[in-house]
Structure formats: C-alpha cells, structure tokens
Amino acid sequence: MKNNIPGFLLENPPAESFQQNNGRVKIAFIEKGIHHLADVVKTGYVQWETASRDNFFQGIDARIKVLFLLFYVIIVSLKKDILSEFVIAAFVLVLTVLSRLDILSHYRRIISLAFFFGFLIALPSAFNVMTKGDIIIPIAHLSRPYSLWIYEVPEEVGLTTQGMYGVLMLSLRVMNSLALSFLVLNTTPFPEIIKALKILKVPDSFLMIITLSYKYMFLFAKTAEDMHLAKKSRLVGQVSNAEARRWVAGRIAVMLKKTRMRCEEVFKAMLGRGFSDDIKICTVNKLRMRDWCAGITFFSVGILFLWM
Amino acid sequence: MEDIIRLEGIHYSYFDKIPAVCDISLGIKEGERFAIIGANGSGKSTLLQIMNGLIHQSSGNFFFRSHEVTEKTLKNKGFLRFFRERVGYVFQDSDIQLFCPTVLDELLYGPLQLEINEKAALDRAHEVMQMLNIEDLKDRPSYMLSGGEKKKVAIGSVLTMNPEVLLLDEPTNGLDPRTQCFLFELMLSLSEAGKTLVIATHDLSLVDELHTKVALMSEDHCIEKVGTSEDILKDEDLLLKVNLIHEHMHHHGYKTHTHRHSHYFFHQHKNGETHE
Numbered sequence: 072m073k074n075n076i077p078g079f080l081l082e083n084p085p086a087e088s089f090q091q092n093n094g095r096v097k098i099a100f101i102e103k104g105i106h107h108l109a110d111v112v113k114t115g116y117v118q119w120e121t122a123s124r125d126n127f128f129q130g131i132d133a134r135i136k137v138l139f140l141l142f143y144v145i146i147v148s149l150k151k152d153i154l155s156e157f158v159i160a161a162f163v164l165v166l167t168v169l170s171r172l173d174i175l176s177h178y179r180r181i182i183s184l185a186f187f188f189g190f191l192i193a194l195p196s197a198f199n200v201m202t203k204g205d206i207i208i209p210i211a212h213l214s215r216p217y218s219l220w221i222y223e224v225p226e227e228v229g230l231t232t233q234g235m236y237g238v239l240m241l242s243l244r245v246m247n248s249l250a251l252s253f254l255v256l257n258t259t260p261f262p263e264i265i266k267a268l269k270i271l272k273v274p275d276s277f278l279m280i281i282t283l284s285y286k287y288m289f290l291f292a293k294t295a296e297d298m299h300l301a302k303k304s305r306l307v308g309q310v311s312n313a314e315a316r317r318w319v320a321g322r323i324a325v326m327l328k329k330t331r332m333r334c335e336e337v338f339k340a341m342l343g344r345g346f347s348d349d350i351k352i353c354t355v356n357k358l359r360m361r362d363w364c365a366g367i368t369f370f371s372v373g374i375l376f377l378w379m
Numbered sequence: 380m381e382d383i384i385r386l387e388g389i390h391y392s393y394f395d396k397i398p399a400v401c402d403i404s405l406g407i408k409e410g411e412r413f414a415i416i417g418a419n420g421s422g423k424s425t426l427l428q429i430m431n432g433l434i435h436q437s438s439g440n441f442f443f444r445s446h447e448v449t450e451k452t453l454k455n456k457g458f459l460r461f462f463r464e465r466v467g468y469v470f471q472d473s474d475i476q477l478f479c480p481t482v483l484d485e486l487l488y489g490p491l492q493l494e495i496n497e498k499a500a501l502d503r504a505h506e507v508m509q510m511l512n513i514e515d516l517k518d519r520p521s522y523m524l525s526g527g528e529k530k531k532v533a534i535g536s537v538l539t540m541n542p543e544v545l546l547l548d549e550p551t552n553g554l555d556p557r558t559q560c561f562l563f564e565l566m567l568s569l570s571e572a573g574k575t576l577v578i579a580t581h582d583l584s585l586v587d588e589l590h591t592k593v594a595l596m597s598e599d600h601c602i603e604k605v606g607t608s609e610d611i612l613k614d615e616d617l618l619l620k621v622n623l624i625h626e627h628m629h630h631h632g633y634k635t636h637t638h639r640h641s642h643y644f645f646h647q648h649k650n651g652e653t654h655e
Contacts, residue, residue, distance in 0.1 A: 076572050077506035079541055084465065085571060120396070297475040300433045304470075305489045305540065307463040322478055328522065329474060 108203060121172055121257050128170035128258040132362040133267035137370045140255045146376050147222055147247045153236070156243035162372065163250045170258050177257065181249045189245030190238060197234030200224050204233030261285060291330045300328065381445065382406035383544060384430060389439035391425055399425040403439070407577060407592075408608045414569050414586045414608070415579045417596030418622035423579035424471060426596075431468040442545075458608055464493055467542030471549040473529035477521035482513065482532050485521065489540035495606065500539070507535045509564075527558035534565070544575040551582050562644060563588050568651070587612055597621045605606045 121127060128136070136343040143159070150156055163376060167191070196202055198210070200222050209229035265278055302318070358366075400422040407413045415423045428434045429441060435450045442448065443462060453459050470476040479485040479495055486507060490525070491499035492593045508514045511531045516524065524532065530550070537545065551559045552650040566589060570576055580586065586608045587595055593611040595618075597603040604611065610616070618624045 075510045076568050077503070077510060079503055080538060080574075082541065083543055084541075117394070181624060204481055230485065294475065297470075297472070298478050299469070300428070301476040302478060304433055304468040305463070305492060305536070306429050307460040307492045321480070325522075332522075350427050 117126070118257055119260060122260045122263075124171065126171045126258075127171065127252065128166055128359065130361065131365045132356070132358055133259050133263035134270055135358070135362050135366045135369070136255045136268040136273060137264065139367070140251055142370070142373050143251050144248050145310055146373055147244050147251070149377065150379075151240075153239060153243065155376065156240065156247060158379070159247050159376060160250065162249065163254060163374075167254055170254065171253075172257055177253060178250075181253055183245060184249055185242055185246035189242035193238040193241040197230045197238045198231055199227075199231045202231055202234035202237060204231030206233065207232050208232065209298065283334065283338065287330065287334045290333050290337075291326070294326055294330050294333070298322065380408050381441070383409040383444060384410075384577070385440075385445075386426075386430070387440040389426070389429060389436045389441060389448070391422075391429060391436050393425075394436075398600055399441075400429070403602055405594050405602060405605060407544075407575065410573055410575055412566075412568070412589050412591040413578070413590070414591040414593045415577065415596060416581060416583070416593055416611070416623065418581060418589040418598055421598055421621070422600040423581075423596060425550050427548050427577065429470070429578045431466055431546055432462060437595045460493075464540060465543045466546065467503060467537035467540055467544070469534050469537055469548060469550060470544045471552060473526070473533040474521070475523075476533045476536065477529060479521070481518050482508075482524070483517040483518055485532055485536045486539045489536060493540060503541075504535075506540050510537050510538075527554050529555060530558065532535065532561075532564070538569075542574070543547075544577065545569065547576065547578045549580055549582075550578060551580070551585055582622065585614060585620075586596045595621060601623040 108236055143163075147156070147159060150159070164174075167174060206227060209227055211224050211228045213224065213228065216226050259267075263284055268278055268281075271277075286298035384407040386406075387404050393399055403422075403426060415426060417423050425434070431434045432441075432453050440447060442601075443466065446452070446458065446461075446526050448462060453462065475484055477485055479488055483504060486504035487500050490503050495503070504517075505514070508517060511529060511530050511534070513535065516532070518529060521529065521532065534547075535548075547566070550562055554562065563585070566576055566578075570589070574644055576589075576591075577588070578585065578591065589608075591608050592605070593608050595603045595611055596606045598621060604614070604617060612615060615624060619626065628635060630636075
C-alpha cells in the first residue's frame with residue numbers, strides 16, 4: 072500500500088504558515104437558515120421534555136386534552152365579541168402558567184404566527200375598499216372614486232372602525248386557537264396524542280400521514296444539519312450567499328431523495344414488524360378521577376364561555 | 380515533541396441539557412496513531428467533532444498547533460484556512476458526507492476550496508482514486524455506491540485536501556472483512572506517510588492492529604484511562620467496566636465456561652485459559 076500513496080500526500084504544509092489577518096468570515100444567510108432547520112430537532116426535544124414533566128396540564132389524560140382542544144377551538148370560533156376572546160386568552164394563559172411552560176418563548180411563537188396568519192392576512196379587509204364603515208385612520212385622498220374589478224374605491228381611502236374590529240377579532244381567534252393547540256402539543260407526548268386520536272376514531276390513514284410526516288420532518292432536519300456539518304468540515308473560506316444558494320439548490324434534490332429513502336426504510340421496518348394499514352394500540356388506561364374532574368371543569372367553563 | 384492537538388477540560392452538552400463529554404483533557408502528538416474508544420453514547424463522535432471545530436465546547440480549551448480553536452478564532456479567514464486544510468474529518472455515515480453529484484466532483488470539492496489549480500486538483504483526484512481502486516466509479520452518483528465504496532470515496536474526498544490530521548469516526552463500522560482489511564492497510568500507510576490519525580471506535584481489533592495510543596471513555600462521558608493499546612486491551616476489568624467487553628457463559632464441547640467476551644480476536648476464560 073505504501074508504494075501506492077500519492078506523492079502529494081507525503082508533502083506537509085509548513086508547520087506555521089498561518090498568517091493572522093483581519094478578514095472575518097461572515098455567516099451566510101443560508102447557514103443561518105440551516106441552523107433554524109436544526110432548531111426543529113431541538114424544538115422536538117424541548118416538546119418531549121416539557122410534555123414529560125409532572126405539572127398540571129401534563130398530568131391530564133391525552134383524550135381529555137384532545138377533546139378540550141376541539142371544544143375550545145369551536146368556542147373560540149363561535150364567539151363574536153372581543154371581550155370574550157380576551158377572557159378565553161386569559162384562561163389559556165392561566166393554564167399555561169399552571170403547566171410551567173416557558174411563557175416567553177411559548178407566547179413569542181404564538182404571537183408571531185398569529186401576526187402573520189391572522190393580522191397581516193386580514194389587514195386589507197380593514198380598509199374601506201373592502202369593509203364599508205366609519206374611517207378612523209385616513210390613508211389617501213383621491214380626486215374621484217374608481218371602480219376596480221368588483222371593488223369600489225372611494226374618494227377617501229382609510230381604515231374603518233368596522234374593518235379594524237374584524238381584523239382584531241380574527242387575529243384574536245387565530246391567537247387563541249394557536250395558544251390552545253400549543254398548550255396541548257407542549258404538554259402531551261406525541262405518541263399519546265396519536266393514541267388519543269385513534270381512540271376518538273380518527274381514521275388510521277390520517278394518523279399514518281401525521282405520524283410519518285412528523286418522523287420525516289425530524290429526519291429531514293437532522294440530515295440537512297449533518298450534511299451541512301460535512302460541508303463545513305471541508306470549507307476553508309467564506310462562501311458568498313450566491314454560492315451557498317447554488318449549493319443548497321443542488322443539494323435539495325439529493326437530500327429529498329436521501330430522506331425519502333430513509334422514510335421508506337422506516338415504513339418497511341413497520342411492515343417488517345407486521346404493520347398492515349391498521350394502527351394497533353396497546354392497553355388503554357382508564358380515565359382517573361383527576362381526568363374526570365379536569366374534563367368536567369373544562370366542559371363547565373366552556374359552557375360558561377358560550378353563555379357569556 | 381509538542382502536542383499537535385490538545386484538549387483541556389472540555390465539556391459539551393446537547394441542547395444545553397444532555398451531557399455528551401465531561402472534563403476531557405488529552406494531548407495528541409504529531410504523527411501519532413490515537414484511538415478514542417468507548418461504548419455507544421460515550422461521546423467519541425462528539426469529541427471528534429469538537430476536534431474538527433464543527434461544534435464548539437461549552438467550556439474548556441481546544442488547541443491545534445498551540446493555536447486556540449474557538450467559534451471566534453474560526454471566523455478569522457486566515458485561521459479557518461490554516462485549520463481546515465490541516466484537519467480532515469471522515470464521518471461515520473458516509474451517506475451524509477457525500478453531497479456532490481458524482482464521485483469525481485466529491486474528490487475535487489476539497490482541493491477547489493483550497494484554490495488549488497484545476498489541473499493539480501484533477502491529478503490529486505486521479506491519484507487518490509488509483510490508490511483506493513475506485514477509478515471506475517468516478518462518474519457515478521454517491522447513492523449508487525455500495526457501503527464499502529461510499530467509505531472509500533468519503534476517505535478519498537478528505538485525502539485530496541492532504542490534511543496533516545485525519546479524524547476518523549468509526550471507520551470500519553458496517554464494512555465487510557475485505558474492505559476492513561483494506562482500510563487497516565490504508566490507515567497504516569497514511570500513518571507511515573506521517574499523517575496523524577485520530578480514530579473513534581469501539582472495534583478493539585482495529586486498536587490492536589494499528590497499535591495505537593488509546594483514550595478510553597466511560598459511559599459517564601469522561602476519560603477513564605489513557606495508555607498504549609497493550610495496556611488498555613489487557614485491562615479486562617476496565618474494559619468490562621466501560622462496557623466494551625461482556626461476561627457470559629457458553630459451551631466448549633462438554634465443558635461450560637464463563638468468558639469475558641469482546642468479539643475481539645481472543646477471549647479469556649475465568650481460569651486463565653485463552654482461546655483464539
């Protein structure tokens with residue numbers, strides 16, 4: 072073998088050829104993106120950790136929590152006044168505090184999602200072009216009214232009271248629904264949620280899609296992070312954003328192929344252990360007194376909210 | 380001789396919660412064959428990734444040729460180049476390491492990063508392919524290679540950068556005996572060529588064949604002992620303690636024996652008799 076060692080491998084660079092210079096390697100935007108992807112794995116770990124603690128909401132049976140989520144999301148959608156939405160938000164906040172979740176990071180995520188998927192999406196409807204009403208914030212004054220497709224643009228364009236009320240209402244509904252979902256997700260281990268959905272007669276094909284998607288998401292994030300590390304170990308300088316984008320674009324196909332193959336292997340492993348399109352669950356624990364009490368309390372409070 | 384790699388009191392935890400390595404201090408000399416051995420989950424791969432500056436220790440210091448390697452120092456262009464062209468890392472999972480469209484692209488990736496001219500880079504790639512007997516694979520995509528071929532390409536992709544230090548994570552894992560034998564010989568040749576080899580493994584026969592210096596890691600993620608391969612492999616009580624060998628009972632003909640068993644090339648009976 073020694074005779075086969077190429078000549079260049081026998082040469083060593085001068086031991087001290089390192090020259091300290093002032094050039095700094097900036098972290099490419101794309102690298103930050105990959106770090107965010109890696110955070111998906113971390114989030115999964117944190118979810119598992121917070122869900123496994125022994126606090127108020129974590130101690131309740133998953134079936135009660137899933138029913139609680141469905142019932143309260145319906146209540147949130149049915150309520151038509153802002154005050155009720157605020158009262159529900161306060162109730163969810165109390166439950167979150169009792170469950171000892173990290174309030175700041177928990178609500179940061181909820182508020183940012185509610186901002187994008189509630190407030191920003193609904194904002195155009197606050198203008199008098201969409202919702203007629205009393206203008207509270209004038210935006211523009213046109214020389215004459217215009218007619219655009221199905222919309223009538225009045226002379227004075229601005230945000231209306233009625234429109235703002237609608238935007239606020241929708242944003243609060245989105246925020247409350249997200250807060251309820253995150254509360255249940257962060258206090259219930261994922262397999263328990265699947266088990267509860269199975270008991271509540273959710274179709275197996277739907278549960279399979281959720282389970283494999285969840286697994287796939289982690290495999291994808293982990294593979295992306297590992298491939299990034301492998302590349303990093305062979306990078307000797309700074310990579311421009313354009314180069315990084317090209318690399319990512321070229322690797323996305325490879326990564327999708329690799330992760331899909333791995334996910335297929337997981338599915339084959341399930342088939343190998345006798346899986347046949349029917350999710351089987353082991354003995355289901357009976358609901359304890361604590362679960363019944365929590366269920367009855369949540370139901371009563373929910374009825375109170377509906378009546379309010 | 381001064382240490383080429385020196386670790387002082389290294390700690391690392393995953394997600395700031397799960398400890399991976401605790402208070403690791405060791406020195407590796409230039410040209411040395413050094414093995415980090417330990418059971419699964421003892422922190423070998425994490426330690427290797429710290430030595431490649433891929434992840435950074437929560438506390439402690441890591442020096443390469445007396446220069447401290449931190450997240451901050453690796454942001455300096457000059458130092459990043461100095462470090463990366465001298466320290467190569469072969470990942471345990473070759474699938475992850477191979478990210479270029481073909482084998483040839485894979486081998487060229489490193490030299491082109493080092494801004495070596497295209498002709499010299501091609502020469503390097505061809506010489507390495509010749510050495511590893513993978514010339515006929517040069518146009519194949521990585522997902523169409525066997526496990527052994529992937530491992531050869533992964534090693535080749537690092538060798539074309541001509542690093543001084545090669546960090547190898549479980550290099551023989553999942554390979555057939557012939558490819559394992561090929562790798563043993565390759566590692567010995569690279570060592571004779573002056574490369575420093577740092578190998579993370581739980582394959583005791585690899586440690587014995589390469590006659591390495593050994594750092595033994597415990598399941599508490601600490602260094603249990605550092606010594607020669609002979610010292611460590613003879614200390615069966617220690618190997619048993621760190622879960623690298625196990626004790627079990629089986630039959631030899633009509634006799635029932637209790638063995639300490641490592642699936643290594645020999646095992647010893649309780650009465651001192653040795654079976655090869």
